[in-house]
Amino acid sequence: MADAVNVGVNLDAFNHAISGVHALRSSVTRVFECLRDGLKNRESLERREKQFVHEFQEHLQAVNRDLNELERLSGLVGRPSESHPLHNSGLLSLDPVQDKTPLYSQLLQAYKWSNKLQFHAGLASSLLNQQSLKRSANQMGASAKRRPKVQPSTLVLPPHYVDDVISRIGRMFPDLSIELFRPNGTSAVLLVSLGKVLKAVVVMRSLFIDRTIVRGFNENHYSPDGKLDLWTKSQYQVFQKVTDHATTALLHYQLPQMPDVVLHKAVPVAVPTLRSLPSGRTSSHLERLPDTRGLSRHLPHVAPPPTHVAPPPETPAACSPAPRDTCRM
Amino acid sequence: MGVTCVCQVPVAEGKSVQQTVDLLHKKLEQLGAVKQQGNFCVDCETYHATATASGQSSKLLYVMHNSETPLSSDANFDVLMVKLKSHFQNAKGHKVECRGSKYRYSDFSIKVGTVTMNSSARGISVEVEYCPCVVPGDCWNLMKEFMQSFLGSNVPELPSVFTVKPEGLFAPSDCIDTMTQYLELFNKLRKLQMPGGSNIRV
Numbered sequence: 329m330a331d332a333v334n335v336g337v338n339l340d341a342f343n344h345a346i347s348g349v350h351a352l353r354s355s356v357t358r359v360f361e362c363l364r365d366g367l368k369n370r371e372s373l374e375r376r377e378k379q380f381v382h383e384f385q386e387h388l389q390a391v392n393r394d395l396n397e398l399e400r401l402s403g404l405v406g407r408p409s410e411s412h413p414l415h416n417s418g419l420l421s422l423d424p425v426q427d428k429t430p431l432y433s434q435l436l437q438a439y440k441w442s443n444k445l446q447f448h449a450g451l452a453s454s455l456l457n458q459q460s461l462k463r464s465a466n467q468m469g470a471s472a473k474r475r476p477k478v479q480p481s482t483l484v485l486p487p488h489y490v491d492d493v494i495s496r497i498g499r500m501f502p503d504l505s506i507e508l509f510r511p512n513g514t515s516a517v518l519l520v521s522l523g524k525v526l527k528a529v530v531v532m533r534s535l536f537i538d539r540t541i542v543r544g545f546n547e548n549h550y551s552p553d554g555k556l557d558l559w560t561k562s563q564y565q566v567f568q569k570v571t572d573h574a575t576t577a578l579l580h581y582q583l584p585q586m587p588d589v590v591l592h593k594a595v596p597v598a599v600p601t602l603r604s605l606p607s608g609r610t611s612s613h614l615e616r617l618p619d620t621r622g623l624s625r626h627l628p629h630v631a632p633p634p635t636h637v638a639p640p641p642e643t644p645a646a647c648s649p650a651p652r653d654t655c656r657m
Numbered sequence: 658m659g660v661t662c663v664c665q666v667p668v669a670e671g672k673s674v675q676q677t678v679d680l681l682h683k684k685l686e687q688l689g690a691v692k693q694q695g696n697f698c699v700d701c702e703t704y705h706a707t708a709t710a711s712g713q714s715s716k717l718l719y720v721m722h723n724s725e726t727p728l729s730s731d732a733n734f735d736v737l738m739v740k741l742k743s744h745f746q747n748a749k750g751h752k753v754e755c756r757g758s759k760y761r762y763s764d765f766s767i768k769v770g771t772v773t774m775n776s777s778a779r780g781i782s783v784e785v786e787y788c789p790c791v792v793p794g795d796c797w798n799l800m801k802e803f804m805q806s807f808l809g810s811n812v813p814e815l816p817s818v819f820t821v822k823p824e825g826l827f828a829p830s831d832c833i834d835t836m837t838q839y840l841e842l843f844n845k846l847r848k849l850q851m852p853g854g855s856n857i858r859v
Binding site for chain 2: 524525544545546562563564565566567
C-alpha cells in the first residue's frame with residue numbers, strides 16, 4: 329500500500345495513529361453506553377444523580393484525551409510526497425480498483441525494466457566494441473584522401489589458387505572429404521564430410537570463410553530443385569549448437585591479411601574434436617559439447633574470445649507483480 | 658532415422674503393468690520430455706509354411722507392421738499374405754502387439770509400449786532412438802547414459818544386432834535393425850509365458 333506514496337510516511341506513527349483511532353472509538357462508545365444505562369440503583373436520588381454526572385464527565389474527558397492524542401499522532405505521520413515519480417501517471421495509484429487492473433505497479437515495473445535494459449545495452453556495446461568483428465584489411469578512420477580505391481588483394485585471388493589450398497587441407501585427414509562447387513560466380517561453396525558424423529556446407533569468399541551450416545550425416549543437404557541447400561538449419565539440436573560454435577569460431581579467428589594461415593592452423597585442431605562429437609567423453613554428455621573456445625590456446629597471437637555479457641534482465645511479463653491490497657480505513 | 662535400441666523393462670514389484678508404464682511416463686515428464694500426439698503400434702503376425710512334400714521342417718514367416726514406417730503397414734501387404742495362403746498359413750493366436758505413447762526429448766525419441774498377446778499384457782517395451790547419429794558404435798555410451806537417467810538400473814547391454822553385422826559397430830543402422838530388436842523382444846516374451854513345449858522356434 330505504500331509503494332506509490334513513499335518517503336514522507338512514517339509507518340510506525342501510522343500504526344500508532346490507527347490504535348489511537350481505536351481508543352477514541354471505544355471511549356466514545358463508553359460515553360453512549362453510560363447514557364444508555366442511565367441512573368444506577370443507589371440509596372437516594374441525589375446520590376444517583378451525582379454518580380451519573382461524575383461518570384459522564386469522566387468518559388467525556390477520556391474522549392477528549394484520546395482525540396488530542398490522535399491529533400498529535402496524525403501530525404507525526406506526515407504527508408505523502410507531493411512529487412509523483414512519474415508525474416501524471418502517479419495519479420493512477422489513487423485508483424481504488426487496484427485488484428483488477430494493477431496498472432500503476434505494472435507501469436513502474438516496466439519503467440524499471442527499461443532502465444535496466446538501457447544499462448545492460450550500454451555495457452554490451454562497450455564490450456562488443458572492444459572485439460571488432462570487421463573483417464576488412466582497411467584501417468578504421470582512414471582519411472578520405474588516403475582511403476584506398478583499390479580492392480584489397482586478399483579478396484581477389486585466382487580460383488585455382490583457392491582450389492589448391494582447399495585440396496591441400498582436404499588431404500590432411502583420411503576421413504575428411506571436401507567437395508567444391510561454384511554455384512554462384514567465383515565464390516567457392518564446400519561440402520565437407522567428416523566420417524559418418526556430419527556434413528558441413530561452408531560458403532567462402534575467396535579464402536575467407538563466410539558462413540557455415542553443419543548438418544547430420546543422414547539429413548538432406550539438397551533443396552528441392554537439386555541445388556545444394558545453403559540455408560536450412562539442421563533439424564537436430566546437437567548440430568544447431570555445433571553450427572553456432574563454428575560460426576563463432578570463424579568470426580573470431582580472422583586474419584584479414586593472411587586468410588590461409590587461419591585455415592591451415594584452425595582446421596587440424598577442430599577436426600578431431602568434431603569427429604568425437606557423437607560419443608562424447610564426459611559424464612554429462614547431454615549438456616556439454618566440444619568447446620571451440622579452447623582453440624584459442626592454439627592460436628596465441630589472436631586475442632581471447634570476449635567474456636559473456638551479463639544476462640538480460642527479467643521482462644515485465646516474467647515478473648508478475650502481486651496485486652497489493654489497498655488499506656481501507 | 659537414427660540409432661535405435663529396444664529393451665524390455667521388468668514390471669515393478671507389486672505393481673501392475675499399467676502402473677509401471679505410468680511410472681515411466683512420469684519419470685520421462687520429470688526429465689523434461691514432451692509427449693507427442695498419437696500412439697505408436699508395432700505388431701507381429703506369424704505364419705507357418707504349410708508342409709510340402711519335401712518334408713523340410715516348417716519355416717516361420719513373421720510379418721511386422723510399424724506405424725512409424727507406413728510402407729510396411731500398407732493394407733495391401735496383408736492382402737498379399739492372404740493370396741499366399743496356399744503356401745503359408747496364419748498361426749492364429751500368436752499375434753503380438755505393442756502399443757503405447759511417444760515422447761520427444763531434444764534429439765531423442767522415446768516410445769513406451771505395452772506388449773500384449775491375445776489381449777493380455779505380457780510386458781513393457783521401451784524404444785529409445787537417438788536421431789542425429791547413424792553409427793551405433795559412436796553413440797552407444799550416450800544412449801546408455803540417457804536410458805540410465807529414467808530406467809535406473811534396468812539398462813540393457815549393446816543389442817546384438819549391431820555386433821553381428823560384418824563391419825561390427827560402425828555400420829550405419831536402419832529400420833530393419835529396429836524391427837529385428839522388436840522381434841527378439843516379442844519372441845522372448847512369448848517364450849516366457851509358454852514354458853511347455855511349443856513348436857515355435859525363434
